[in-house]
Amino acid sequence: MRFVKPAVPRIRLLALTLLLAASASGALGQPASSTFSVKLMTPETALAAARAAFDDCRRQGYQVSVAVVDRFGIVQVLLRDRFAGAHTVSVASDKAWTAASFRIASAALGEETQAGKPMSALRAHPRVLAAGGGLVIESGGALLGAIGVSGAPGGDADDSCARAGIRAITDALELQG
Secondary structure, three states: OOOOOOHHHHHHHHHHHHHHHHHHHOOOOOOOOOOOOOOOOOHHHHHHHHHHHHHHHHHOOOOOEEEEEEOOOOEEEEEEOOOOOOHHHHHHHHHHHHHHHHOOOHHHHHHHOOOOOOOHHHHHOOOOOOOOOEEEEEEOOEEEEEEEEEOOOOHHHHHHHHHHHHHHHHHHHHHHO
8 A cells, every 4th residue: 555645735835935935035025134123111111000000909909919021021020019919929920921922911812712712722821811900011003011910809800900000101102102
């Protein structure tokens, strides 16, 4: 018996090779360049967002942790109220990482990754936290980072505090954008 390889994988390999070659040569309409520029939040801006979210939660009587990450998901600022649970530190960081990494609010990712949906396997990733409280920080269409809040009673309350943090820096971001 002779084994015959199907043609489909060869076609996919050929298409991928052509796509990579076209991309490398700039044939896809993008000039070939060895550098690119990105916008980054200053530590002061990240701190202002974290502080505003922290204060908003505290005014509501919630003891929380707030994390602000840069566009790469690296923590820039982390604040933890004195009675916030120990778990809130990693949960806030992971919510912010999730929002920045997937460029979507962590609650929205939660909806998209429910059991039976095409992206449900993403929940198995160790840092994905698909629950409310992680929001993207953008300016002029550019991803700057994300903010994550943990410790308020539920994802909606965490989201509310995170939105307060983003509102506090919106004017500064728009001036930079």
